[in-house]
Amino acid sequence: MNLFLDALNFLFDPANLTGANGIVPRLVDHVWYTGLSMAVAIVIGIPLGLLVGHTGRGRNAVVALSSAARALPTLGLIFLIILYTGLGVGPLIVVLVILAVPPLLAGAYSGLEAVNRPTIDAARAIGMTEWQILLKVEIPLAMPLIFGGIRSATLQVIATATIAGYVGLTGLGRFLIEGLALRDYKLALAGAILVIALALCVDAILALAQRLVVPHGVARGLTRHPDESAAPTPRQHGRVSTAPSNP
Amino acid sequence: MLWLWDNLDLVLRLTADHVRLSIIPIVVGFIVCIPFGWLANRYTVARTILLTLGGVLFSIPSLALFVTLPALLGTRILDEANVVVALSIYAIAVMVRGAADAFSSVSRDVISSSTAVGFSAVSRFWTVEFPLAGPVLLASLRVVSVSTVSLLSVGSLIGVQSLGYLFINGYQRDFPEEILIGIVFTVIVAVLFDTILVLVGRLLMPWTRATPRRRSVTSAAAPVTA
Numbered sequence: 374m375n376l377f378l379d380a381l382n383f384l385f386d387p388a389n390l391t392g393a394n395g396i397v398p399r400l401v402d403h404v405w406y407t408g409l410s411m412a413v414a415i416v417i418g419i420p421l422g423l424l425v426g427h428t429g430r431g432r433n434a435v436v437a438l439s440s441a442a443r444a445l446p447t448l449g450l451i452f453l454i455i456l457y458t459g460l461g462v463g464p465l466i467v468v469l470v471i472l473a474v475p476p477l478l479a480g481a482y483s484g485l486e487a488v489n490r491p492t493i494d495a496a497r498a499i500g501m502t503e504w505q506i507l508l509k510v511e512i513p514l515a516m517p518l519i520f521g522g523i524r525s526a527t528l529q530v531i532a533t534a535t536i537a538g539y540v541g542l543t544g545l546g547r548f549l550i551e552g553l554a555l556r557d558y559k560l561a562l563a564g565a566i567l568v569i570a571l572a573l574c575v576d577a578i579l580a581l582a583q584r585l586v587v588p589h590g591v592a593r594g595l596t597r598h599p600d601e602s603a604a605p606t607p608r609q610h611g612r613v614s615t616a617p618s619n620p
Numbered sequence: 621m622l623w624l625w626d627n628l629d630l631v632l633r634l635t636a637d638h639v640r641l642s643i644i645p646i647v648v649g650f651i652v653c654i655p656f657g658w659l660a661n662r663y664t665v666a667r668t669i670l671l672t673l674g675g676v677l678f679s680i681p682s683l684a685l686f687v688t689l690p691a692l693l694g695t696r697i698l699d700e701a702n703v704v705v706a707l708s709i710y711a712i713a714v715m716v717r718g719a720a721d722a723f724s725s726v727s728r729d730v731i732s733s734s735t736a737v738g739f740s741a742v743s744r745f746w747t748v749e750f751p752l753a754g755p756v757l758l759a760s761l762r763v764v765s766v767s768t769v770s771l772l773s774v775g776s777l778i779g780v781q782s783l784g785y786l787f788i789n790g791y792q793r794d795f796p797e798e799i800l801i802g803i804v805f806t807v808i809v810a811v812l813f814d815t816i817l818v819l820v821g822r823l824l825m826p827w828t829r830a831t832p833r834r835r836s837v838t839s840a841a842a843p844v845t846a
Contacts, residue, residue, distance in 0.1 A: 532681030565684035576739040
């Protein structure tokens with residue numbers, strides 16, 4: 374437990390807080406990389422996933438893509454791309470976007486796929502246009518899975534941004550990597566605690582946001598026990614249970 | 621490709637390490653998930669606790685977990701055990717959710733009928749519920765297997781030997797070919813494990829192939845969500 378005390382001492386030492394290599398600027402960088410890559414990935418992944426889910430076209434491609442993405446080792450991918458493009462924030466963002474798109478696509482697509490077919494037919498039968506069906510029926514019902522995709526993509530991006538420390542970029546991973554390189558275990562552990570705290574906080578914030586965004590009726594339907602629910606679709610829980618593809 | 625032939629010994633040795641280290645978490649995840657998954661399916665309270673805990677553990681970035689475990693377990697930082705324990709934690713977190721879903725996918729009517737014809741609770745579990753939950757369990761196990769193989773390489777950042785060594789070495793030497801070979805071999809291991817799981821699944825659950833369902837939501841969504 375002494376190790377934890379040492380690490381906590383490091384974290385609560387005001388001298389380590391600010392300054393060019395302090396905790397605060399590195400935290401800001403980490404959050405910045407994560408936010409920027411997620412924004413780009415959401416703009417690409419969600420509309421594409423909704424398109425595939427609504428039309429049913431390209432479904433096999435999405436399934437294949439998300440399985441393939443899971444098998445690719447992120448560490449190798451990030452090193453390979455950086456060797457080709459050179460070091461910098463730009464290439465890092467590109468890598469993070471590449472990693473974040475498949476879970477977003479899968480979440481949006483499988484969210485729409487899981488919507489009860491008769492419900493959509495009913496919406497069409499009462500005269501809704503395709504846009505209305507998408508915006509007023511499919512997206513609200515698919516919200517838990519869409520949000521699940523966003524949550525797992527965000528976690529993966531936070532985790533991968535940690536590795537950025539290894540290729541000379543800043544972010545909270547820097548403490549961890551420096552600690553390992555200098556054999557300063559206290560520093561590495563402090564870095565690990567910071568990364569874990571960031572991941573858990575962001576996930577908690579997203580969980581709260583999910584509660585606000587997911588319509589009440591849909592959220593209630595999810596918590597019901599399968600025996601009571603008449604829906605023939607397989608039970609889907611709040612998040613897309615992706616594999617721990619976070620590096 | 622010349623590099624590969626010159627270093628075939630190294631690559632094969634690392635592949636063997638990779639296989640050895642990734643099998644343990646997959647097996648541990650499968651064994652541990654059965655009692656916990658049963659609990660989570662049986663009691664709502666257990667379900668809430670286990671799935672929340674799993675979600676929290678699952679959201680911890682792997683490199684951070686690898687580095688934190690020595691302080692918790694008293695292991696040395698370079699110990700393989702850190703990576704194996706961390707990957708087992710992830711495997712359990714994913715598999716418990718998968719197992720809970722798998723057991724709840726078994727039809728209530730079937731369970732009631734087997735009780736009615738006189739199965740005891742234990743034999744009903746092993747001869748009725750467990751086999752019928754098999755396909756959904758297998759889907760989770762495949763996800764765990766692929767991601768364990770891919771995650772293991774991160775362990776090379778803390779010095780645990782696996783195919784990830786090729787990524788770091790290739791990066792340090794500015795030699796993309798080595799990284800590419802590392803990626804290709806990692807994917808080969810993942811595909812090999814997946815193929816074995818599918819084959820074992822067909823062998824143990826021959827009934828899953830008997831009724832090929834057309835375009836059902838379950839089969840289409842399984843590779844993504846399960």
